[in-house]
Amino acid sequence: MSYDIAQTLVAVAAKFPERTGLIVPCEKGCRRWTFGELQANSARFANVLAEGGVKRGDRVMLMVKPSMEFVCLTFALFQMGTVVILIDPGMGYRNLLRCIGSVRPTVFVGIGKAHLFKTIFRKSFKTIRISLLAGPGFWPFAKSLARLAGHAGTEYDMVDSGRDDLAAIIFTTGSTGPPKGVQYTHGIFSAQLQYIRDYYRITSYDRDQPAFPLFALFSTALGACAVIPDMDPSRPAQVDPQKFVKTIQDHDVTYSFGSPAIWNVVSRYCLEKKITLGVKKILMAGAPVSGELVERVKKIMAPGGEVFTPYGATESLPIVSITGTEILADTWPLTRKGRGTCVGRPLPGIEIQIMEPAEDPVKNMRDATMLAPGAIGEIIVKGDVVTRAYDHNDLENSLAKIIDGESFWHRMGDMGYLDEKGR
Known part of the structure; x- marks a missing residue:
């Protein structure tokens, strides 16, 4: 049995080839890709990477903005059995360099700015043997994935990944100490996907606006359309609420997963502008969520909408959850009396x-x-x-x-x- 999360994209593309799977903002509005196109692009990238010498077990440093390239490259790398390395650039360049040195990547895939960073701090990238450019532009000594993919095949023979096979290394934020690289197996991703689908009841008829880039992969794997917000995910408190709300409304988003910092800004904006959002579920995680914020967010949701505050960490997520309704009715009054913040009950x-x-x-x-x-x-x-x-x-x-x-x-x-x- 294969636990590779990439097989879910293959299955979704076979079932809903013409359904929109990804929407990304651009200068002229937005770009859309169907699930069929996402799978074809993923296969193209996998073929290009394989022809370029990337092989199973390679550690691939991926420094790409939330985009079609991010989604399709990540699925392509999972299909190939490589280990995807994801680091939040918002942790600062010193922490970033230390993290890169610790995981010893062998392949580097990034946008132009990332290649410039790699050139300036080349010592931390000394283990790299293959460099590829993602997205538009040109960079010396790095072949363009976009150009090569234009001539690549749209089918790829996926490797068979087991439950305990390493799939990714994702770094902690460093908020409670030096950032640490967490080993994610294919089994971990598979279990997370099951919780998101079964516990939060996310279906292929939903539309997600994920403020955490990694969660766009889960949406795609579940057959739900992902709408990438126009924001810097490493600076959630600086979100432009007008842009964030516009994409929710324009694309009929039904649920969104983001930090409390985002919803603090967005809820105040919506209340000021008297805007009611059509989202049915809002998941807030990454920091403590106050009852005041829960109450404010529920006020901008249509009747029947619910807030969830999953608890966990990079090393284990999600493990506990509670609804906004229960917080306001039962636990927030106790929190105000000094009983601590209730994060809910363990998931099944x-x-x-x-x-x-x-x-x-x-x-x-x-x-x-x-x-x-x-x-x-x-x-x-x-x-x-x-x-x-x-x-x-x-x-x-x-x-x-x-x-x-x-x-x-x-x-x-x-x-x-x-x-x-x-x-």
Whole structure:
């Protein structure tokens, strides 16, 4: 059985070849691609990359803006069995260089500005043996993917990827310490996709406006059209609310996943302009969500709309969730009394426990002390979406992972408690 998330695009393209799968803003309005075109472009990119010497197991540094190229290249690389490296450029160039050096990429695919960055700081890219230019323009010593893809075939024989095969390395933001590369297997992506589809009930009839670029891949995999917002995803608080709202309205977006910083700006704008959005689901994650923000966002949604605030981290997402309705009716009054921010109940199949805090590594669950409901301690989690390891970082692995027989627990790095309702 193959766990490769790229097979979902093949299936969606076969079922809905003429249905719009991706909408991207441009100078003259927007560009659209059908699912059939996305799969064809993905196959073209895979063929070009393979002919250029990229092979299974290569570590591919992808520095491309949210776009058709980002979506199709990522699926192409998954089809090939390579390891996609994704780093948030908003972490600052020093952290960025340190992260690149730690993962030792062998292939570099990026836009012109990324190639300039690579040229200036070439020491951090010394392991690169193949460089390719994504998008328009020209760069010396880097062949243009767009030009080569124009003559490439539209079919590609996908490799068979297992559950534990490495698919990507995604870096933490660095908000709680130095950024760390998290190893994502194909099984992790498959489990995440299942939660998004089943728990949040996302279907092929939905339209998503993802403020996190990676979530455009999940939308595409589910057969939902992804509408890329006109914004810098590394600076969510600087979103232009007028542009963000316009694409939601113009393309009948039904759900959106973004940070609280985005919805803080957008909700204030909509209330000021007396705008009601047609979205049925808004998912906010990446930072604590206050009851005031939930209330404000619900005011700009049509009747029947709901807010969700999934909890997790780069190492494990999603693991817990709660609705805005429950927050306002039940938990926010307690939060205002100093009881902490309630992040909800574990998703089906996810186990959460509260452990007595420990500064040193806890090698085995036999060495850990679990606390009763109501007692504040360290949050630990186990489940199919919990990643097994940081890349090339034995020290952090020893601090974050706890062996439990054939499985393991992850230490979230957050403090919390379980209430009498299991939240």
